[in-house]
Every structure is written in structure tokens, then in C-alpha cells.
Amino acid sequence: MDAERIPTVLSIAGSDSGGGAGIQADLKAFARCGVHGMTAITAITAQSTVGVEAVEAVSAEMIVAQVAAVAEDIGIDAVKIGMLGTAETVDAVVEALRFAGEAPVVVDPVMVAESGAVLLDEDARAALVERLLPLASVVTPNIPEACALAGAGPQDSQEDLAREVLALGPRAVVVTGGHSERIVDLFFDGRESAEIPGERHPDGAAHGSGCTHSSTLAACLALGETPLEAARKARRVAASAVAQGLREIGAGPGPVDVFGLR
DSSP states (O other), X not given: OOTTSOOEXXXXXXXXXXXXXXXXXXXXXXXXXXXXXXXXXXXXEEEOSSOEEEEEEOOHHHHHHHHHHHHHHTOOSEEEEOOOOSHHHHHHHHHHGGGGTTOOEEXXXXXXXXXXXXXXXXXXXXXXXXXXXXXXXXXXXXXHHHHHHHTOOTTSOHHHHHHHHHXXXXXXXXXXXXXXXXXXXXXEOSSOEEEEEOOOOTTSOOBTHHHHHHHHHHHHHHTTOOHHHHHHHHHXXXXXXXXXXXXXXXXXXXXXOSSOOO
């Protein structure tokens, strides 16, 4: 990569009108990491900290067109994929990824919003597993998402889940630990396994934490870091953003803050 050129990262994800998650969180994380962020919007949500009021999918043709436009003019050094929603959207993203060439792809399998709204239907989940995960450089499910992807139960350990998700085709997996007592992320690529410890921040705010984690990871890959190095940096940035989270924003779960706005 040209040393004078700023790396570019494309977020393929949904828009959060409340600014806490989705492409809004992704762009903040990209800026925090020092890369240029671009977007291909998959869905528009009418959303606040309290809940998701409405979702309108963007057409498959427009999703592909967005990716093609930025790839041709700007170039893509890494891709982060977030909210997809429907099987048709998954298919459009798979088609669009041909414009990204060899750029690493980070998939954050967004299934449920912080407010509890379901953001990935059953057909889309199957399409994600069958057609998109095999294209991923890194997939970053939390523990409930890893269980859903692998068809696993609560008896499966975090290590079991990482192996089961890796068997679905991605080159590496980070099972994030925010939903566990230990608060440990687990990285696994089939050769190397590493625990990435964290800590709980009860006085912070977590809306957008998963988006921030996966976007930071993608940005670090664009900057030339290894997947494990990127996973460690993503954990630090996401944890700091939660610790600084803006609890006073809105009546529901507040957004994370990667910039230390206070």
C-alpha cells in the first residue's frame, strides 16, 4: 500500500437514525482508527435508543451500485458487513463483494438490536451461513449469535462455539464475551487460539459496541495488522467506547463514545 495513501474501509450495513449503531457507529470507529470510511446502506431504520420503529430495505440493485461506485473511484482496503435483514440483501452483498477484490471482509452477524428488535430473519440467517460466512476473513459473533449460527445450545463453551463457527467457512472467528461472566473475547483461526480479556463498565453505555468492535477490527486489517492484532485493538477501542458511553443520550441504552466527547 502507498505510504502516502489513507486506507479506505467500506461499511455495508443499516442506518441507525439515532446515531448509536449501524453505519453511524461504523464511520465514527473508522475515523477513530485513522482510515477513510465509506458506506453501502442495506436498510434504513427509524430508530432511537428506545427501539426500532420501522425498517425499510434498500433494493439489491442499489446495494450493488453503492459498492461498485466506491470501488471503481476510491478503492476498498477492507470491508465491514453489519445489518443485512433479508436473504435478498445477503445475496446482493455476496454479489457486490466481487468489486472488493482481495480486501479482507469482517462480518458482524447482527441479529438483534440493543432494544430487542429482530434484525435478521430466518431465511437471511441461512443465507448468511451458506453464502456469506465462507467469504469472511473474520466473523465477530457474540455468544448468543454464535449459538444461533452454529445451531448450538447453552451447554457449548466459548471455545466450542468458536470451532463450530469456524467450521462454517470464515478464516478466523472472534466470539465476543460481553454476554458472559468472564468478559473475555476468544480468537480462533484453526491454528491459533487466544483469549482477549476485558472488563465490565456498569456506568458506561453499550449501544453500538458490537458495531464499533467489528469496524475497528476491519480498520486495523486495512492498516496491515494481523487478524489477532486487530482483534486485540478492537477489544480495547470498544471497551473504551463503552466506558465513555453516553448514558444521558435518550431514554434507552445510550450510545458508545469512541471520541471521548466529554
